[in-house]
Amino acid sequence: MKKIKINLLSFLAIVLLTFAIQIINASGQEPWKANQLLAPADLNKTFNNPKSPQPVIYSIGFQAIIKNSIDIGPGRDKESLKKLKLQLSKLPKDANIVIYCGCCPFNACPNIRPVFNLLNEMGFKNHKLLNLPQNIKVDWIDKGFAIKK
Template identity: 55%
Template sequence: MKKNYFPILLLIIISCEQNQNNKTLEPWSSSQLLEPKLLSYKIESGKDLPKIVSIGPGVVIKNSIGIGECRYNENIERLRTLVSAYSKDEEIVLYCGCCPFKNCPNIRPAFTLMNELGFKNHKLLNIKNNIKADWIDMGYQTE
């Protein structure tokens, strides 16, 4: 007796395809993630200091400018106004830190705006957990 595996294979292929379609593409690439240690070094050295913009609920990192939570349109407009004075090649580091990246409501709208405005050297601070665990507890510079 010959078994027909075609229906099972078809279900597996459809399932895999649906999983691929459910994955969200982030508006940043891995090369646009800046490690906290590197930003801390730049702040400490005072050399090649980027513009640092808080797009979350608070201003924690030394030398950063607070915009407010970019999940709100009025703060996206504040970010647009702020960066309109910057060169498109200016190094700009965005950070939030309210929660892990996967849950953060602020980083995607802000980073998408920077992409749409044509900035070429903007980065997202790689805060994987939250600002306390990934910045403050590491002893990095705060306001």
């Protein structure tokens, strides 16, 4: 009986360990760190406070909806990456940069990862991904945050 109990506990420990490793691996796959996700409300606040340093905002999705954002085009396209690279080459490495797409939930978005990887590779130190986990409608427009007029 004791042997069965030990075996069961060992089995459970292995399952839990495998599960934990999978979680660590999955979270480590994203090119951004948790502190590089910018809350939408925080970006919106900067628009209302002209004294606050204004970031350079790049739309790397299908339409530049957010106020003051620059339309680059979908980050999955080579042409967009080329266009962005050119714009980024004019900025200092400590520039305050925000990128966003908002087409789909993060796990299905084809645009955010190639762009974030590019920013990492180019050695930028202060770049953030706007945290739009569902899409730009739910996480930005519906909240009444600033959009282009």
